[in-house]
Amino acid sequence: MAKSVKVYSTSTCPWCIRAKQFLKENNIEFQNLDVSGDQLAADEMMAKTGQMGVPVLDIDGEIIVGFDKERVKSALGLA
Amino acid sequence: MMKIYDLIIIGAGPAGITASVYAARKQLDFLVISIDVGGQTAWSGEVENYTGYQFISGPELAQKFEEHLHKFKTPLKENEEVLALEKTDSLIRVKTSRSDYQAHSVIIASGKKSRELMVEGEKEFKNRGLTYCATCDGPLFAGKVVAVVGGGNSALDAALQLMKIAKQVYVINNTAALTGDAVMQDKIVQATNTTIFNNTLVTAVLGDKFVNRIKIKNRNQQEELAVAGVFVEIGLVPNSGFAKGVNKNSQNEIIVDARNRTNIEGVFAAGDVTDVPEKQIIIAAGEGSKALLSAFHYLSRNNFSD
Numbered sequence: 590m591a592k593s594v595k596v597y598s599t600s601t602c603p604w605c606i607r608a609k610q611f612l613k614e615n616n617i618e619f620q621n622l623d624v625s626g627d628q629l630a631a632d633e634m635m636a637k638t639g640q641m642g643v644p645v646l647d648i649d650g651e652i653i654v655g656f657d658k659e660r661v662k663s664a665l666g667l668a
Numbered sequence: 669m670m671k672i673y674d675l676i677i678i679g680a681g682p683a684g685i686t687a688s689v690y691a692a693r694k695q696l697d698f699l700v701i702s703i704d705v706g707g708q709t710a711w712s713g714e715v716e717n718y719t720g721y722q723f724i725s726g727p728e729l730a731q732k733f734e735e736h737l738h739k740f741k742t743p744l745k746e747n748e749e750v751l752a753l754e755k756t757d758s759l760i761r762v763k764t765s766r767s768d769y770q771a772h773s774v775i776i777a778s779g780k781k782s783r784e785l786m787v788e789g790e791k792e793f794k795n796r797g798l799t800y801c802a803t804c805d806g807p808l809f810a811g812k813v814v815a816v817v818g819g820g821n822s823a824l825d826a827a828l829q830l831m832k833i834a835k836q837v838y839v840i841n842n843t844a845a846l847t848g849d850a851v852m853q854d855k856i857v858q859a860t861n862t863t864i865f866n867n868t869l870v871t872a873v874l875g876d877k878f879v880n881r882i883k884i885k886n887r888n889q890q891e892e893l894a895v896a897g898v899f900v901e902i903g904l905v906p907n908s909g910f911a912k913g914v915n916k917n918s919q920n921e922i923i924v925d926a927r928n929r930t931n932i933e934g935v936f937a938a939g940d941v942t943d944v945p946e947k948q949i950i951i952a953a954g955e956g957s958k959a960l961l962s963a964f965h966y967l968s969r970n971n972f973s974d
Contacts, residue, residue: 599804599805599806599807599808600807601803601804601806601807602801602803602804602805603706603710603711603726603727603730603803603804604710604804605804606727607710607727607731610731624807624808625807625808625810626807631808635878639796639877640795640796641795641796641797641799641805641808641878642795642799642804642805643804643805643808654795657747658746658747659746659747
């Protein structure tokens with residue numbers, strides 16, 4: 590079954606763009622939450638991580654702060 | 669026995685990636701080790717002076733660099749930090765956060781990073797209200813009170829971005845007057861939600877779970893300002909600390925000659941980490957190619973057998 594992937598991001602941050610690009614390249618469906626325009630999403634992200642840096646990836650409950658490609662790969666089960 | 673590479677390139681910004689493209693075309697047995705890919709280019713806004721692109725965003729240009737790097741199946745150790753560099757006989761040992769490597773030559777292209785404030789609370793509140801990237805994190809502070817620390821172009825650029833979305837922006841500058849471009853200064857002075865504190869230092873960043881205030885100090889007095897965000901924009905420092913024994917100037921930039929050689933034979937350096945005049949993406953890229961050609965000549969001349 591496909592994993593549930595959420596990306597908390599802002600439209601301006603380079604690592605957010607790269608993270609989303611990486612997911613697209615690997616045909617991973619994800620929900621993008623723009624924390625600059627969506628206070629609820631921002632609060633949710635801060636509650637999950639206790640911090641404000643973007644991007645944050647939530648892959649089936651595994652929280653990854655920043656775009657750590659290796660961790661994202663292993664969380665997604667990509668070789 | 670540990671594998672011996674012809675070359676290790678430290679860093680994958682414009683200098684390191686360009687060096688890697690040249691190294692691949694010379695068919696060297698080499699490795700690239702870097703914390704990130706794209707370097708400062710990935711953090712840049714709009715780039716209008718990289719030849720061949722009349723306009724491209726920093727992240728897009730960084731993406732192009734990365735595609736070029738991967739075109740040659742270059743081995744890349746990403747998210748890996750070099751901690752030490754040591755030369756014995758003709759071998760250079762590179763110790764990283766994950767492993768140890770050795771090579772006959774090294775190109776240091778590790779670039780620069782944001783200068784830190786070095787005050788109480790800075791580490792604790794990093795990404796908890798304190799940030800070094802207004803472009804990335806600015807939008808999270810819509811409607812809030814924030815402080816920008818610094819008075820140069822990057823600080824004013826951050827203040828300009830923030831005054832459009834934040835409730836109030838304090839600019840905390842440690843010199844007598846702002847030093848950034850006059851055009852930007854005028855816009856900041858005219859803004860109704862911006863206050864400039866000259867001759868003022870930030871002495872502590874305080875808060876609970878997130879930043880809620882800073883301590884500042886000027887000649888006469890100390891006071892506290894209630895802020896939700898602190899944007900540190902006080903310039904850059906070279907990532908050269910691991911290169912012990914390599915000669916540096918007073919700003920800790922690695923000293924190179926016109927052929928990108930350092931004082932240690934077989935160790936070359938390129939881009940923003942060096943004392944090359946002017947820090948530009950295109951200059952870093954050009955320096956990267958020069959450094960590789962020098963390293964290639966060094967390897968050919970010595971004909972290391974392993």
